[in-house]
Amino acid sequence: MWSRFKALPSYFGGKRQLCPAIFRELSQFIPRDRWQNTTLVDGFCGGGAVSLYAKAQGMRVLANDLAERSKIVIDALIANDRVTICQEDIHRLFAVGPNGSRFVEEHFVPSMFMVKHARFIDGALSVTATVEHATKRQLLRLLLIRYMFAVTPYSQIHSVNYYQWIEDEAFHRLGMSRTKKVPYTCMHPLRILEAVAEQINKGVFPNGHRNEAHQRDVFDFLAQAEGDICYLDPPYAGAQAYEKFYEVLDQVLEQQVRPFEASPFNSEKAKELLARLLEATRKFRVVVVSYGSQRYSLEEFADTIRSVEPAADIRPVNFRYAIGSKSNQESLRKELLAVIHHG
Ligand SMILES: C[S@@+](CC[C@H](N)C(=O)[O-])C[C@H]1O[C@@H](n2cnc3c(N)ncnc32)[C@H](O)[C@@H]1O
Numbered sequence: 459m460w461s462r463f464k465a466l467p468s469y470f471g472g473k474r475q476l477c478p479a480i481f482r483e484l485s486q487f488i489p490r491d492r493w494q495n496t497t498l499v500d501g502f503c504g505g506g507a508v509s510l511y512a513k514a515q516g517m518r519v520l521a522n523d524l525a526e527r528s529k530i531v532i533d534a535l536i537a538n539d540r541v542t543i544c545q546e547d548i549h550r551l552f553a554v555g556p557n558g559s560r561f562v563e564e565h566f567v568p569s570m571f572m573v574k575h576a577r578f579i580d581g582a583l584s585v586t587a588t589v590e591h592a593t594k595r596q597l598l599r600l601l602l603i604r605y606m607f608a609v610t611p612y613s614q615i616h617s618v619n620y621y622q623w624i625e626d627e628a629f630h631r632l633g634m635s636r637t638k639k640v641p642y643t644c645m646h647p648l649r650i651l652e653a654v655a656e657q658i659n660k661g662v663f664p665n666g667h668r669n670e671a672h673q674r675d676v677f678d679f680l681a682q683a684e685g686d687i688c689y690l691d692p693p694y695a696g697a698q699a700y701e702k703f704y705e706v707l708d709q710v711l712e713q714q715v716r717p718f719e720a721s722p723f724n725s726e727k728a729k730e731l732l733a734r735l736l737e738a739t740r741k742f743r744v745v746v747v748s749y750g751s752q753r754y755s756l757e758e759f760a761d762t763i764r765s766v767e768p769a770a771d772i773r774p775v776n777f778r779y780a781i782g783s784k785s786n787q788e789s790l791r792k793e794l795l796a797v798i799h800h801g
Contacts, residue, residue, distance in 0.1 A: 459474065459475075460474075460477070460511070460514075461660065462510060462514060462660060462661050462663075463507060463510070464657040464660065464661070465510070465535055465657050465658045465659075465660055465661020465662075466505050466506050466507060466510065466531060466535070466661065467505055467527075467531065467600070467603050467604055467607055467613070468505070468607060468613035469504050469505025469506075469507070470504075470614075470698075470700065470703050470704075471504065471691075471693075471694070471697075471700075472504060472505040472507050473504075473507050473508055473691060473748060474507040476508075476748065476775065476795070477507060477508060477511040479775060479795065480508065480689070480746055480748075480795070481511065481512075481515060483746065483795070483797050484687060484744060484746070487743065487744045487797075487799050488686065488687070488743070488744065490515075493515050493516045493517050494516040494517075494666065496517045496518070496685075496686045496687065497517065497518040497519070497520065497684070497685035497686050497687070498512040498517045498518070498519050498520070498685060498686070498687045498688075498689060499520045499522075499680070499683045499685040499687065499688045499689070499742065500512070500519065500520070500521045500522065500689050500691075501522055501676045501679060501680060501688065501689065501690050501691075501692075501735075502522070502523055502676060502690060502691045502692050502693070503521040503522060503523045503528055503531075503532055503536075504523055504528055504691065504700075505528070505531060506521065506528065506531040506532055506535060506536060508689050508691070509521040509532060509536050510535055510536065510661060512689075513536055513663075513665050513669055514663070514665070516665055516666070517665075517667075517687075518665075518667035518668070518669060518685075519536055519667070519669040519670070520669070520670045520672065520683050520685060521536045521537075521669070521670065521671055521672065522671075522672040522673070522674060522676065522679040522683070523673065524673065524674065524675055524676070524721070525673075525700065525701075525704070525708065526673065526708065526711050526712065527603065527704055527707055527708060527711060528673075529596075529671060529672075529673040530596050530599045530600050530603065530711070531600060532671035532672075533592070533593060533596035533671045534593065534596045534597045534599075534600045534658070534662075535600075535658075535661045535662060536669050536670075536671055537593075537669050537670055537671040538593045538596075538597070538662055539662065539663060539664035539665065539669070540662065540664060541591070541593040541594055541597065541662065542597070542658075542659040542662050543594075543597050543598065543601060543655040543658060543659055545652075547594065547597075547598060547655075548601075548648065548651050548652060548655055550585055550589075551581070551582040551585050551586070551598065551601075551602075551647075551651070552581070552582070552647075552648075553585065554581035554582070554584060554585060555584070557584070558580055558581045558584040558585075559580045559583060559584045559713060560580055561580060561583075561710070561713050562576040562579045562580045562583075562710055563576040563577055563580055565709070565715055566615075566706060566710070568621055568622060569618070570610075570615050570616065570617065570706050571606075571609070571610075571615075571621065572621045572624075572625070572643065575606075575609050575643070578605075578647050579602060579605070579606060579710070582598075582602055582605075582647075583599075583602060583710070583713075585598075586598040586599050586602065597658065597662075599711070600658060601651060601654055601655055601658060603707065603711075604654045604657075604658070605647060605650055605651060605654065606707065606710070608639075608642045608650050608654065609639065609642050609643050609650075610639065611635070611636040611638075611639045612635070612636075614703070615704075615706040615707050615710075616705075616706060619631075620632070620636060621643070624640060624643060676690075676692070676735070677734070677735075677738060680735075680738045680739060681738065684741075685742060686742065686743045686744065687742060687743065687744045687745075687746070688739045688742040688744070688745045688746070689745075689746050689747075689748075690735055690739065690745065690746070690747045690748070691747075691748040692723045692728075692731070692732070692735065692749070693721050693723040693724050694723075694724070694728075694749070694750045694751045694752065695723070695724060695725070695726070695728030695729070695751040695752070695753040695754055696724070696728075696751055696752035696753030696754070697724060697750075697751070697752050698724075699718070699720035699721055699724045700721065701718040701719055701720050701721060702718050702720060705718045726753075728751065728753070728754070729754065729758070729759070729762045732747075732749070732759070732762050732763070733762055733765065733766050735747075736763065736766040736767055736798070737766060739798075740800060742800065743799070743800055743801070744797065744798070744799055744800070745767075745796075745797075745798040745800070746795065746796070746797050746798075747763065747794070747795070747796040747798075748793060748794070748795055749763075749793060749794040749796065750792070750793035750794065756774060756792060756793075756794050759794055760772045760794060760796075763794075763796050763798075767796075767798045769798070769799075770796045770797065770798045771796065771797045771798075771799075772794055772795070772796040772797075773794070773795055774792045774793065774794060774795075775792070775793055775794070775795045776792060776793075
């Protein structure tokens with residue numbers, strides 16, 4: 459794996475492993491020696507893999523996602539090209555004043571976290587809220603997201619019974635893959651934060667451009683964004699909604715309990731929305747779409763794409779989910795990669 463990807467949080471459906479293939483395709487339409495003068499627009503940047511890869515290739519990047527969890531990543535690693543996390547920043551996370559929040563402890567113990575984790579997360583999030591430097595604040599919030607993922611199995615915060623079984627010393631009930639995270643649950647946060655901060659800092663670099671981070675609905679974003687390449691990786695119809703998968707994380711970041719609202723891209727409107735997306739991206743020279751679905755066949759999606767873009771080059775690619783409890787065999791899926799060249 460490309461070492462700078464280690465700066466990113468694990469992300470459900472993240473496209474790290476597809477990046478070399480995507481950029482190989484792009485090089486056929488825009489030669490690599492022109493990438494320094496090329497702008498890539500990432501409409502659903504999620505965990506930031508494609509945006510970070512494009513930034514490292516020298517492209518100007520406009521990254522967007524509706525979710526706060528993603529905005530934190532792109533503020534910290536795409537728009538930012540010089541601010542890093544230092545030792546003092548990490549130490550400051552432990553200097554909690556008397557008015558620290560108790561949100562995580564009150565709402566997510568014991569269901570999601572142990573008391574000791576919750577207290578640290580509550581205190582540290584209260585501290586980050588007082589950090590005036592906006593980029594530094596986002597870097598520290600990214601650090602805390604990575605901390606939460608470090609102490610939870612499969613980097614998912616919906617670990618039913620996991621902590622209870624650890625506290626009861628019922629390790630036999632955890633299963634092999636879950637026991638991997640047990641050492642992290644025992645570690646002092648400082649040790650995890652120092653190691654993760656080093657990884658995050660390696661993902662901070664300049665590329666000679668003013669790269670941008672946006673948090674808007676994709677259609678509003680695309681109406682404004684100007685560039686050469688548009689990459690679209692919408693949520694998949696029939697798959698678990700991101701808003702459900704990251705429900706706890708989103709509530710912790712927002713400090714409020716609220717019902718989640720699934721993106722319409724997960725719904726039966728998926729095909730119609732995909733067609734609308736393609737219409738909204740006709741102004742870009744090259745459009746690349748990653749697509750898969752548990753509800754519709756790949757052929758149905760290929761037909762939807764061709765109904766708007768008859769000349770689209772569409773091929774299946776193997777894709778392995780980075781997150782999930784399924785065996786390797788089950789997590790290997792076929793997805794579509796569609797490349798549209800508008801000349
Ligand atoms: C498949 S993921 C993108 C993964 C990303 N390419 C990566 O490599 O990490 C889809 C993303 O779409 C975002 N999303 C859902 N509805 C959206 C909307 N209407 N506008 C913008 N982003 C949206 C979700 O928050 C999620 O992060």
